[in-house]
Amino acid sequence: MTRLVxxxxxxxxxxxxxxxxxxxxxxxxxxxxxxxALLPRAAQVVGVxxxxxxxxxxxxxxxxPAARLQAxxxxxxxxxxxxxxxxxHLAAGPREPDGSLRWAACCARAPLAxxxxxxxxxxxxxxxxxxxxxxxxxxWGCLQRLDDARVRLLWRDAAGEAGWLHLGEAxxxxxxxxxxxxxxxxxxxxxxxxxxxxxxxxLESCTRAQWLQRAASSPWDLRQFELAPRAxxxxxxTRLRExxxxxxxxxxxxxxxxxxxxxxxxxxxxxxxxxxxxxxLQRQLQTVVAQALPGAPAVLDPxxxxxxxxxxxxxxxxxxxxxxxxxxxxxxxxxxxxxxPLALDYSGAGLALRLPAGQASAAAxxxxxxxxxxxxxGDTLRLQPAT
Numbered sequence: 001m002t003r004l005v006x007x008x009x010x011x012x013x014x015x016x017x018x019x020x021x022x023x024x025x026x027x028x029x030x031x032x033x034x035x036x037a038l039l040p041r042a043a044q045v046v047g048v049x050x051x052x053x054x055x056x057x058x059x060x061x062x063x064x065p066a067a068r069l070q071a072x073x074x075x076x077x078x079x080x081x082x083x084x085x086x087x088x089h090l091a092a093g094p095r096e097p098d099g100s101l102r103w104a105a106c107c108a109r110a111p112l113a114x115x116x117x118x119x120x121x122x123x124x125x126x127x128x129x130x131x132x133x134x135x136x137x138x139x140w141g142c143l144q145r146l147d148d149a150r151v152r153l154l155w156r157d158a159a160g161e162a163g164w165l166h167l168g169e170a171x172x173x174x175x176x177x178x179x180x181x182x183x184x185x186x187x188x189x190x191x192x193x194x195x196x197x198x199x200x201x202x203l204e205s206c207t208r209a210q211w212l213q214r215a216a217s218s219p220w221d222l223r224q225f226e227l228a229p230r231a232x233x234x235x236x237x238t239r240l241r242e243x244x245x246x247x248x249x250x251x252x253x254x255x256x257x258x259x260x261x262x263x264x265x266x267x268x269x270x271x272x273x274x275x276x277x278x279x280x281l282q283r284q285l286q287t288v289v290a291q292a293l294p295g296a297p298a299v300l301d302p303x304x305x306x307x308x309x310x311x312x313x314x315x316x317x318x319x320x321x322x323x324x325x326x327x328x329x330x331x332x333x334x335x336x337x338x339x340x341p342l343a344l345d346y347s348g349a350g351l352a353l354r355l356p357a358g359q360a361s362a363a364a365x366x367x368x369x370x371x372x373x374x375x376x377x378g379d380t381l382r383l384q385p386a387t
Contacts, residue, residue, distance in 0.1 A: 002029070004042035005212040008049055008115040008129065020212040031209035036122035047119070047126035048135075048215050049222055051154050054107035055081075056133045056162035061092075063099030070225050073104055081106060089227060093134070094219035103160050105131045105222060113227060127229050129222040130215040133162030139181040142206065143189050151189060155180060172196065184211070328383050335366040335374075335381075350384040 003026075006019035016033035021040050023029050030040060059076050073090040081088060089112060093103030112129070119126055133156055136142055141155035146166060154164045157177050165173055169192055184206035185193045193203055223229060243249055282302075289302040292309070328351040332341075336355075343354040355363065360376045367374035373384040 001044060002042040003044045003046060003216055004040060004124075005046045005048065005215045006039065006126075007132075007212070008047045008112075008126070009036060009118055010050060010053060011111055011114050018208055018212065020209040022213060022216055026213060026216050028209045028213060031207075031212075036118065036124065039122070039124065045119075045124050045126045046215050047116075047129040048132050048212060049107065049112060049115075049129050051132040051162060051164045053111060054105055054131050054133070054222075056131060056156065056160065057104050057106060058102060058159040058161050059104055061101040063095075077104060077106060083108070089222070089225075091131075091220075091222045091224045103134075105134070105220070107131075107222070109227070112222065116227070125229075127223065130218045130220045131222055133164075134218055134220040135211065135214040136162070136184070137181075139177075139179075140184065141176065141180045141182075142184040142211070143193050144186045144208070144211070145189060151192065328385065331367075331370075331372050331383050332381075334370060335363045335372065335383075337363070337366065339363070350382050352380055352382045354380050 001024055003022045004019060005022065007017050009017050016035055017039075018033050019031065019039055020028050021030040021042055034040075057077060057080060059073075061072055061076060064072060069092055070090065073092060074085060077090060078085050087109060088106050089109035091105045092101050093105065095101060116126065116129075133154060136154065136156045138156045138160045139158050141153060144152050144154070146152050150166055150168055152164060152166055153173050153176060154162065155176055156162045163175065165175060167173060173196055180197070180201070182202040182204060183193055183197060185203050187205055187207060190203060190205075194201060244253065285302045289306050292306065328346070332351060332353060336353075336359075339355055339359045341353040341355055345352040345354075357379055360379050360381045363381050364374055364376045367381075367383070375382045375384075
């Protein structure tokens with residue numbers, strides 16, 4: 001299963017987005033930058049929300065059910081946020097082994113929702129979104145090039161909280177923690193990293209594809225609560241219902257309902273005509289049978305009464321009747337399909353044939369196709385006279 005990891009587009013920043021396409025083993029198959037409509041397709045899409053758009057915060061929450069988590073996050077982080085909580089989207093980090101929570105992410109809800117909408121409009125859907133600072137371990141940093149004149153320094157402190165700076169190569173990152181356990185460096189920035197952090201700093205080379213590759217295995221997911229995929233489906237259903245309530249769509253609904261009503265009326269009229277034709281044929285059949293059997297007091301079942309009269313006439317001249325062994329043997333020949341019965345047993349109730357193993361059920365299926373009355377018991381097929 002291939003996976004496409006991409007940096008989600010941010011409103012007001014048109015242009016190509018970085019991406020990496022991975023195989024089943026999370027090895028990079030393809031990398032680069034492309035417009036949303038030109039991104040390669042994959043079985044799974046993972047989005048990365050840029051560090052500049054969110055805040056990663058440390059906290060301590062005990063184990064709790066998922067239904068209480070959103071309210072608990074709001075209570076724990078409300079005093080630490082500068083923006084209005086109603087406009088912010090909160091997401092819990094991965095749970096600890098004991099079920100407690102140590103980290104949470106906060107970002108403006110509208111830009112993230114708009115970015116996901118742009119992705120859906122391009123024919124892609126990202127059921128999981130990873131906050132970019134979560135690609136780092138605590139006390140690690142990442143140095144990447146933004147353009148020819150600027151670089152970005154992203155880090156997480158010992159508590160796991162994140163910060164970032166956009167700097168020129170002549171600047172000095174004064175706000176960065178003085179001691180980092182290590183630094184991921186984009187190729188070509190090693191000299192700058194050693195000038196800023198010293199020759200003894202632990203540096204690891206990390207390309208943009210390797211950076212995105214980390215998101216594929218990250219346990220973080222920003223799509224929680226109102227931005228969860230299920231909630232998105234509910235919002236779509238609500239939007240469709242609101243659209244259907246507009247005057248234009250109400251007229252369409254009335255028109256569709258009128259067409260369905262006309263269709264039902266036409267079907268009922270056709271069924272009424274068929275019932276009338278059936279009744280006329282039934283009366284015609286009763287008239288023919290009454291004329292053929294002048295001594296019959298009443299014609300209740302024309303087919304059965306005519307069959308019985310014909311059988312009586314056949315018995316008087318010694319001809320086979322419809323419920324005799326000759327008729328039953330003819331039925332047996334049509335359903336056995338060349339199978340030779342092992343034994344026969346005829347009585348007035350029908351003809352029983354003992355067949356080789358497994359043949360009785362096949363013969364019974366042929367009886368159903370030919371609308372012949374029959375039953376099976378083990379390897380015995382019993383044919384009844386046609387009624």
